Amino acid sequence: MAGKTLYDKLWDSHVVRQEDDGTCLLYIDRHLVHEVTSPQAFEGLRLTGRKPWRKDSIVAVADHNTPTNHWDRGIEDPVAKCQVDTLDSNIKEFGALVYFPFKHANQGIIHVIAPENGATLPGMTVVCGDSHTATHGAFAALAHGIGTSEVEHVLATQTLIQKKSKTMLITVDGQLAPCVSAKDVALAIIGKIGTAGGTGYCIEFAGSAIRDLSMEGRMTVCNLTIEAGARAGIIAADDTTVAYLKGRLHAPKGADWERAVAHWQTLHSDADAVFDTVVALRAEDIEPQVTWGTSPEQVLAVGGKVPNPADESDPAKRASIVRALQYMGLSAGTPLTEIAIDKVFIGSCTNSRIEDLRAAAAVAKGKKIAANVKLALVVPGSGMVKRQAEAEGLDKIFTEAGFEWREPGCSMCLAMNADRLTAGERCASTSNRNFEGRQGPGGRTHLVSPAMAAAAAVAGHFVDIRHA
């Protein structure tokens, strides 16, 4: 019999019961909660007189709606304030292991704060009413997003009704070139398999280039799994995982730590495990990436040119290129490096961790943002990231270069707070979605790595950082 994939191991170790048709009741170890997708779930509990099954599985934070400046003024938008206040009262009523309310020193994006507090651990099942929950797969955890009804189901039963996915192995072997980051790897993968390429699969990322990534880099790769259509992406646990977790707030301690580490060493696919699909990339082939369209798969190496719809034979794809170019205000054949930008956003659960800020600061150091760049935001992923960056003097580097240094939160990733693009504005963004209107109605988003975003801020247009 073939060995088990990492996904098989994670799945099998969480099945509470299985029905004849293969549907399983899966036990959930960690439930991440934020203010936007939880209110009706909590109210559902209240209406049915139910209690959370295990409140110590809950890690909660307000992140989507919170402002990133003028914290002294509170939350000015009444709808946003209401959602944040509601989370507050729900957590007071029902309880949680960890809760960082608005303005708490450790507040931040849910997918940043859970790992940095050791609340995401190898071998866990992790869910959140948020599609970028895939991020936590970087820790050899089975993590994916769920809907509001499912949030309530997990709250009340600590389980989820699930059917097993197919498995896909994506290997990236070799060594990444200098200036090529985890974000470029993820965008290159999406460019290769497409935004629906992973639909129905759990993707495992492996290969020497993935192993060489830091935990921050691995989180970036897993975070973008959802943009490749897969609900979950995972990476085997190894020494890098163990070293990252040691000493974190909720990581095991003492004898438990030794036991845990011994178990984590088994969290990888067996050598003879069989996957439904295998995709291989060479690290050397991956260049810095820039999206040009309105879907993450509309991406090219920075040396490329905006595609010409006439070159596309598939009529549906041709139509989507035409529509994307129109929305993005781009003409076919324009070199990506000639596209001028209006704003820069460095942040989001994809790229707001300390390593991302270091990479951006290294580029911005001693430079000034270009005159045509109206606003360049740096939004750290959490209070902890912010303090670390300030201890390293990164905030000074950014502010001296003309960037704004903000308070943590989701910010302009989805523009639910006041940080947003106005119609027609073009942004170099380290976030994860370049959908129409994602960063504000009519806003135009180009997804790039932190270093590429900082370089674009300085030049006023995209640049190939390998030659900068």
Place this chain on the structure above:
Amino acid sequence: MKPFTRLSGLVCPIDRSNVDTDAIIPKQFLKSIARSGYGPYLFDEWRYTDHGEPGMDCTHRPKKPDFVLNQPRYQGAQILLARENFGCGSSREHAPWAIENYGFRVIIAPSFADIFFANTYKNGVLPIVAASDVVDRLFQECAASEGYSLDVDLAAQTVTSPSGFSFKFDITPQRKHCLANGLDEIGLTLVHADEIRAFEARSKSAQPWFFA
């Protein structure tokens, strides 16, 4: 979820096809953080002459007298009689919430939109698909007699009218079981609570750090 076994209830007819979720509950109500309290806003644009917003007190809002929900003879109705493709549009669960909050327990129509159909069960409302000629007949009978009510028997899967006219409806055994016992998906899962607890105990001794 409230169990549903048998209901003799007043019928309210909505004589339009393709009633969409935006009509059932307009999009401004999605901003709300609540799951209950949508009843007063059910069919908001058809029901009131002014523009409704979440949280508004509806008792003194100007009503459209022609709309069925505003007519005295239909007050207290628990059965909604509708036409083709009822509940089309978005997947918002606010639509069945509003219908249930208002007090409807049964919807009878020739056809329903898929997602809405599934959502109604999750919220304790029974959607019944009836043949077009049957629905026509119910509309006629309802129009002809004030206080028209139907008897809906889930166990027997029958609907019977005061005239003695009766028809059978289909429902999957699982949905029937859930409705009859007031089990939503959560209720159904909680039937296995002992198994969950046993799993949890094993997990806790193997990996206590998951529970710290």
